[in-house]
Structures are given as C-alpha cells and as structure tokens.
Amino acid sequence: MSCSLHTYQNEVDVAKGKHSITSNWDDWKWQLANCVKTIDQFERVMNIKFNHQEREKIELTVRKFPLSITPYYLSLIDRFSYQNDPIFRQAFPSPEELEVVSHDMVDPLAEDRDNPASTITHRYPDRVLFLVTKTCSMYCRHCTRKRKVGDQESFFQKSEILEGIEYIKRTRSVRDVLLSGGDPFMLSDSRLDWILTQLRKIQHVQIIRIGTRVPVVLPYRITVKLVRLLKKHHPLWINTHFNHPREFTASSCQALERLANAGIPLGNQTVLLAGVNDCPRIMKVLVHKLVANRVRPYYIYQCDLSEGLNHFRTPIGKGIEIIESLQGHTSGLAVPTYVVDAPAGGGKIPLNPNYLLSLSSDRVVLRNYEGVITTYQEPSNYKSKCCEPKFAECMRHNELSHGANESFIGIEKLLSKHNRDISLTPSNNFHLH
Numbered sequence: 001m002s003c004s005l006h007t008y009q010n011e012v013d014v015a016k017g018k019h020s021i022t023s024n025w026d027d028w029k030w031q032l033a034n035c036v037k038t039i040d041q042f043e044r045v046m047n048i049k050f051n052h053q054e055r056e057k058i059e060l061t062v063r064k065f066p067l068s069i070t071p072y073y074l075s076l077i078d079r080f081s082y083q084n085d086p087i088f089r090q091a092f093p094s095p096e097e098l099e100v101v102s103h104d105m106v107d108p109l110a111e112d113r114d115n116p117a118s119t120i121t122h123r124y125p126d127r128v129l130f131l132v133t134k135t136c137s138m139y140c141r142h143c144t145r146k147r148k149v150g151d152q153e154s155f156f157q158k159s160e161i162l163e164g165i166e167y168i169k170r171t172r173s174v175r176d177v178l179l180s181g182g183d184p185f186m187l188s189d190s191r192l193d194w195i196l197t198q199l200r201k202i203q204h205v206q207i208i209r210i211g212t213r214v215p216v217v218l219p220y221r222i223t224v225k226l227v228r229l230l231k232k233h234h235p236l237w238i239n240t241h242f243n244h245p246r247e248f249t250a251s252s253c254q255a256l257e258r259l260a261n262a263g264i265p266l267g268n269q270t271v272l273l274a275g276v277n278d279c280p281r282i283m284k285v286l287v288h289k290l291v292a293n294r295v296r297p298y299y300i301y302q303c304d305l306s307e308g309l310n311h312f313r314t315p316i317g318k319g320i321e322i323i324e325s326l327q328g329h330t331s332g333l334a335v336p337t338y339v340v341d342a343p344a345g346g347g348k349i350p351l352n353p354n355y356l357l358s359l360s361s362d363r364v365v366l367r368n369y370e371g372v373i374t375t376y377q378e379p380s381n382y383k384s385k386c387c388e389p390k391f392a393e394c395m396r397h398n399e400l401s402h403g404a405n406e407s408f409i410g411i412e413k414l415l416s417k418h419n420r421d422i423s424l425t426p427s428n429n430f431h432l433h
Contacts, residue, residue, distance in 0.1 A: 028220040031072055031218055032137060034071050035069060035070055035137075037066070037068050039059065048079055048082065057095035058093055061097050065097055068139045069092070070137055072219070072251070073216075074091070077091070087247070090244075090276060092141070093141065097141065118164070119131045119156055119160050119161060119163065120164045120167050126174060128176075129178050130178065131181050131182070133183065133186050133187055134182045135181070135186045137183060142273055145306075165202075168199065169202050173204075175205060175207070176209065177207075177209070179195070179208065179209065180210075183212050183214055185210070185221050185222075186214075189226055192226075193232075197233070208233065210238045211238075211269070212238060212239070215240045215252050215259070216240060216247050222255035224258070231264075234264075237264065237267065238259055239269050240266065243276055243286075244277050248289045257294075260294040267296045267298035271303055272314055272338075273312045274313065276312075280321060280322050280326075284329070287336065290334070291334045296333065299337055299338075300319060300322065300323075300337070302316060302351075323335070327353070337352075354367075363376070364376045364378065410424070
C-alpha cells in the first residue's frame with residue numbers, strides 16, 4: 001500500500017476516493033485489511049522517518065498500547081507538520097502514554113465492577129450499556145478502554161450476547177439500551193441485525209442507542225445496505241464521536257447524511273483533549289459543522305483518568321471556558337453539555353458556568369452570557385397540583401405505569417415529600433459509627 005499525504009485543502013478529494021491509492025479506497029473491508037499497525041508501515045506510507053531515540057520510545061508504547069489506523073483516517077494527517085497535527089495526536093502512539101501518574105486507573109469508570117452480566121454495565125436506574133464487540137476500526141489514543149485494546153478475543157461469543165439480552169429481558173426497569181464496545185458497526189450486518197431484532201422483542205425496551213466512531217474514522221462502513229438494516233429497528237438513536245473540524249470530509253458528511261435521511265436522530269460526544277480541541281474557537285467551528293450535518297452536539301467529556309491519558313487532560317476550567325464561549329454566542333442547539341464521568345462509577349456529572357448568582361425566598365439573581373445581572377420573581381402562590389401529595393393517584397390518572405413502582409434515590413429522594421430521610425450519609429461515616 002502506498003499513500004502520499006496532503007494538507008487540509010486536499011483532504012476532501014482523498015476522502016472521496018479521488019486519489020491514486022487504489023480503486024478499493026471506499027471499500028470499508030479493504031480499509032480494515034490495510035490498517036497501518038506497525039511503525040515501519042507508518043514511516044513508509046507517510047514518508048516520515050523517526051530518529052533512533054524517538055523510534056525506541058514509540059516501540060515501547062506500542063508494546064503496551066497497540067497501533068491501528070485506517071488508511072482513510074491516516075490520509076487526513078498533515079505530514080509536513082505532523083507533530084502538532086490533531087489527527088496525528090489522536091491516532092499515533094506517543095511515549096507520553098507510558099507516563100502513568102498516581103491518580104491514573106486501569107478502569108476509571110468501574111465498568112468491570114458494575115456488570116451483572118459479562119456484556120452489561122448497569123449503573124443508572126433505567127438504562128444499561130451493552131458491550132457487543134471488543135474490536136474497533138481504529139485504536140484511538142485517548143480511549144477510556146485502553147486496557148482492552150488489542151484483545152485477541154475481539155468478538156464476544158453468542159452465548160455472552162444472549163446472557164446480556166436475557167439480563168435486559170428480566171430487568172423490567174430498563175427502557176434504554178446503549179450498544180457499545182469496541183464499535184458495534186464492526187459487527188457484520190447479519191450479527192448486528194440479530195442483536196437489534198432480539199432487543200426489539202423486549203416490550204419494556206423503548207429505545208436503542210448505538211455509540212460509534214465509524215463515521216469519523218471509517219465512514220465507508222455506513223453503506224446503503226447497513227442503513228436499510230438500521231431503519232427496520234426504530235426508534236434508534238446514534239451517537240458518534242467527532243473531536244475536531246478536520247474530521248469532517250466529503251465521506252464523513254455523506255455517512256452522516258445517509259443516517260440522518262434514514263430518520264435516525266444523531267448526537268455527538270466530543271472528548272476535550274489537550275493539543276487537539278482545547279480551544280474555544282476550534283470547538284465553535286466543530287459544533288457548527290455538527291449542526292450543519294444534522295448532528296446534535298450532545299456531550300463534551302472531560303478526559304477520563306485512564307492510564308496513559310495524562311498528557312491529554314486539561315483543567316476543568318478549560319471546559320468551562322469553552323462553554324462560556326458557546327452559551328449565548330451561538331444557538332442553543334449547538335451548545336453541548338460539559339460532563340465529568342466520575343471515577344469509581346459515579347456516572348456523568350454536568351458542569352456549567354455559574355449563571356445562578358443568588359436567591360432569596362421570592363427572588364432569584366441571575367447573570368447572562370454578557371455579564372448582565374438580572375432578577376427573576378418567584379411565584380407567590382405556587383402549589384403543585386400533580387406530584388404532591390397524591391403521587392399514586394397522579395400516576396394512575398396519567399397512565400404513567402412504567403417505573404411507577406421505582407423507589408426514589410439520591411438527591412431526588414431528599415426532595416420528595418414522600419420520603420422522611422433528611423440527609424444522605426455514607427455507611428462508613430465516622431460520626432455515624
């Protein structure tokens with residue numbers, strides 16, 4: 001395989017296959033078969049030569065965190081300035097990945113703990129994460145599941161998938177299933193169709209979501225046949241993972257267009273990465289490109305505490321700065337929620353600038369994106385006519401049967417008048433003992 005690279009101005013032609021590489025360029029299986037997986041391949045294809053010292057450090061990194069880049073994504077790298085290229089930083093191993101600091105964790109989100117079945121992570125009351133494969137089209141350097149990259153057993157056995165389906169079937173509180181992995185679109189069409197069909201048979205599963213980076217790193221996988229398959233399983237939602245405006249090409253936009261035209265709502269989950277997108281201007285261009293392609297900017301994630309990601313992490317203040325640059329400065333549709341996926345399985349915690357400045361018994365003091373401070377007058381005679389005090393009667397009246405027997409937990413529990421507890425106290429609290 002040979003490939004001459006280019007600047008951003010030429011990337012659209014390459015992404016469309018108008019390149020002298022091969023007539024198979026837009027065949028997603030050819031792309032997978034020709035992934036760059038060694039330093040030698042990378043140097044040869046990119047016409048880049050690392051010095052001896054660089055080479056040794058990169059080789060050490062690859063031994064722990066393997067390398068795999070699709071030819072398509074590789075073609076987006078600016079080889080004349082690759083050291084600072086945002087595509088290069090996301091795709092090629094860095095010796096900084098071996099710098100493990102004290103707060104790094106192998107499994108920062110405790111996914112391997114909260115798993116009632118081998119393929120299920122159940123953390124939130126009404127939804128589960130369903131891991132359907134262990135393989136990806138490319139090994140992203142910022143992946144929170146770096147511990148699983150390069151797993152030789154890249155596919156789950158059918159029995160393991162069935163175990164997950166059976167758990168969902170008997171857990172009636174689950175109304176939302178998120179397929180992840182690996183990347184679900186690395187499954188064959190028939191395997192994916194079978195999984196979606198089994199989930200659609202479960203009456204209490206209302207929606208199915210798919211998390212994928214394929215439109216970014218392997219857009220040719222979004223074939224007409226695949227889209228036709230997905231349309232059979234509505235309501236279906238897809239969240240993808242664009243991190244930088246350079247990742248938008250004619251090919252990636254065509255993949256998004258096919259999905260959107262199939263009536264599939266699209267969202268995007270961006271990870272805040274130092275040296276890639278930690279800039280308000282870059283983020284604004286990114287969210288505008290997303291919305292223009294009918295993709296709702298859903299989350300900006302603070303980079304997780306996984307081993308080998310310390311060089312990617314930014315202060316949380318940088319994320320707040322980015323939200324400040326978006327809120328009010330562009331349409332609300334283009335403003336994602338900034339979240340920290342809390343360590344030890346704490347779940348997603350939204351973070352926002354402080355727009356609520358103060359409040360009293362009848363008035364709230366607010367500020368807007370320009371710094372204007374204003375007040376909002378609270379109603380003087382408000383009384384809820386729905387949830388309090390006849391909660392059960394309200395549920396019956398509105399036919400809100402799903403989840404009606406769920407118990408209140410967390411802050412919701414403290415706010416409910418049906419609960420007599422006045423505090424949440426850790427079980428190992430010193431004062432309690």
